[in-house]
Amino acid sequence: MPRAKEVLTITTPPGEDAEDIGEIRDIVGFHLRLAHGAVYRHFTETFTDLGLTQKQVSVLWLVDDHPGIAQTGLSQRMRMDRATTMAIVNRLEARDLLARGPSPTDGRKQTLNLTEAGKAMLATAKEAIRAHEDWLKSRYTPREVAVLIELLTRLHE
Amino acid sequence: MPRAKEVLTITTPPGEDAEDIGEIRDIVGFHLRLAHGAVYRHFTETFTDLGLTQKQVSVLWLVDDHPGIAQTGLSQRMRMDRATTMAIVNRLEARDLLARGPSPTDGRKQTLNLTEAGKAMLATAKEAIRAHEDWLKSRYTPREVAVLIELLTRLHE
DNA sequence: TATTGTTATACTCTATAACTATA
DNA sequence: TATAGTTATAGAGTATAACAATA
Numbered sequence: 426m427p428r429a430k431e432v433l434t435i436t437t438p439p440g441e442d443a444e445d446i447g448e449i450r451d452i453v454g455f456h457l458r459l460a461h462g463a464v465y466r467h468f469t470e471t472f473t474d475l476g477l478t479q480k481q482v483s484v485l486w487l488v489d490d491h492p493g494i495a496q497t498g499l500s501q502r503m504r505m506d507r508a509t510t511m512a513i514v515n516r517l518e519a520r521d522l523l524a525r526g527p528s529p530t531d532g533r534k535q536t537l538n539l540t541e542a543g544k545a546m547l548a549t550a551k552e553a554i555r556a557h558e559d560w561l562k563s564r565y566t567p568r569e570v571a572v573l574i575e576l577l578t579r580l581h582e
Numbered sequence: 583m584p585r586a587k588e589v590l591t592i593t594t595p596p597g598e599d600a601e602d603i604g605e606i607r608d609i610v611g612f613h614l615r616l617a618h619g620a621v622y623r624h625f626t627e628t629f630t631d632l633g634l635t636q637k638q639v640s641v642l643w644l645v646d647d648h649p650g651i652a653q654t655g656l657s658q659r660m661r662m663d664r665a666t667t668m669a670i671v672n673r674l675e676a677r678d679l680l681a682r683g684p685s686p687t688d689g690r691k692q693t694l695n696l697t698e699a700g701k702a703m704l705a706t707a708k709e710a711i712r713a714h715e716d717w718l719k720s721r722y723t724p725r726e727v728a729v730l731i732e733l734l735t736r737l738h739e
Numbered sequence: 740t741a742t743t744g745t746t747a748t749a750c751t752c753t754a755t756a757a758c759t760a761t762a
Numbered sequence: 763t764a765t766a767g768t769t770a771t772a773g774a775g776t777a778t779a780a781c782a783a784t785a
Contacts, residue, residue, distance in 0.1 A: 446708045446715075449643050453718050454621055454711075456731050458636055459738035461618040462661055462753095464611055469754090478774065479615055486606050497743065504619055509776055511745065516774090533743040533784045551603045554611075558603075561610050564736040574613050576730045579721040581616035619776095626777090635751070654766060666753055668768065673751090690761045690766040 464561060471557045477550055480505075480513050485539065485547045488523060493536040495528065504581060522546050614737075621718060628714045634707055637662075637670050642696065642704045645680060650693040652685065661738065679703050 449455055468479055477485075480503070487502055488494055500510045514537065517523040522543035528534035539547065562570050606612055625636055634642075637660070644659055645651055657667045671694065674680040679700035685691035696704065719727055 446712045449640070449647065451731075452711065452715060453727060453731060453734075454625065454636065454715065455640060456734040456738070457618055457621055458640070459661055460734040461614055463738040464614055465753090468611065479611065480775075483606070483612060483615070490606065495743080504616055504623075505775090506777055507744070508746085508778080512775075531743085531785075535744070554609065555603045558609060558611065561737070565733070569733060570610060572729065573733045574608075574610060576722070576726060576733070577610075577613040577617040580718070581613070581620040622776090637752075652766075662752090663754055664767070665755080665769085669752075685766095688762075688766085692767070 467560060468557055471553050471560075472550070475546070475550060475553065477546070481517060482547075482550050482554065484513055484517060485522060485543060485550065488537050489539055489544070489547055492538050493526075493528075495531075495534040495536065497534070499537065517543070624717060625714055628710050628717075629707070632703070632707060632710065634703070638674060639704075639707050639711065641670055641674060642679060642700060642707065645694050646696055646701070646704055649695050650683075650685075652688075652691040652693065654691070656694065674700070 465479065472478070472482070483503060484499060487499060491498065496510050496514060497507065499505075499514070500507055503510065505513075514523065514525070518525060521540055524538055524540050524543075526536045526538065528536050565573065622636065629635070629639070640660060641656060644656060648655065653667050653671060654664065656662075656671070657664055660667065662670075671680065671682070675682060677699075678697055681695055681697050681700075683693045683695065685693050722730065
């Protein structure tokens with residue numbers, strides 16, 4: 426009796442149609458969306474006073490970590506479109522938290538740097554982030570936090 | 583020598599200021615946002631032809647699972663505001679995928695049900711979801727998928 | 740030709756506030 | 763009073779397309 430060369434075995438739950446994709450609670454994307462939404466809402470509440478969004482804080486943080494970074498560099502690190510990056514940088518520049526400047530090496534590029542107000546805002550924001558992350562991590566052991574970050578990283582790397 | 587009653591020990595990495603929150607790559611929310619964005623983009627690409635968003639598919643699916651559900655019931659399951667739910671239901675109703683009806687028991691409520699076109703669309707959407715989830719799950723072992731869902735669920739439950 | 744920044748445009752999501760009808 | 767739906771409004775994120783300047 427010849428053996429089948431099994432590359433992958435898919436088990437169909439008993440009593441369920443093989444064509445059925447299953448239940449919505451088994452969809453990873455569904456949970457990812459709900460989890461993101463919950464964290465987004467808590468973030469927004471935490472940051473009402475500062476008036477900053479997740480994206481805006483991320484941009485301030487990344488510019489602080491990489492002074493003089495160009496908008497395309499920011500786009501790559503944030504996995505955003507150029508136009509989307511523009512919109513966010515525009516808002517931060519309008520609030521005088523971030524400044525555009527010319528690139529000494531490439532006339533097409535802009536250099537981005539935090540203003541003094543931007544640095545102060547980032548410091549305050551990091552305090553709020555700490556509280557926000559504590560709220561988030563309170564559900565997990567340190568080991569679980571590490572696992573969660575590992576698994577999430579595989580989705581965006 | 584008295585022992586300290588340690589509830590939680592927080593270890594500060596050597597050479598790092600205790601006031602420093604750390605690096606952005608250690609922030610769970612940062613990875614969650616990037617992961618969500620990556621999955622969102624792949625979802626959008628997968629669903630360009632159908633012209634459905636994540637939220638819209640979730641609503642169709644939930645209405646199919648719970649025929650006659652009210653908009654507030656939908657709001658709770660999707661963790662959305664009433665007004666946000668309205669906007670999404672409006673779009674689906676305008677495309678004749680979903681129908682509003684009166685509630686037999688409560689004059690304030692609306693019942694929601696899929697139209698025939700809505701049921702057909704959902705069936706097609708589920709096929710696309712299957713491909714989308716396969717892409718997503720290809721990074722993980724079945725065990726890791728279960729862990730990821732477990733950890734994400736703790737964030738939105 | 741390719742890259743970078745820019746502008747214009749459009750759609751979706753999200754939430755708040757205020758209003759109406761019903762319980 | 764509280765709940766459900768509705769409407770209006772506003773801000774933010776997302777992407778596409780087209781354009782100008784530079785490499």
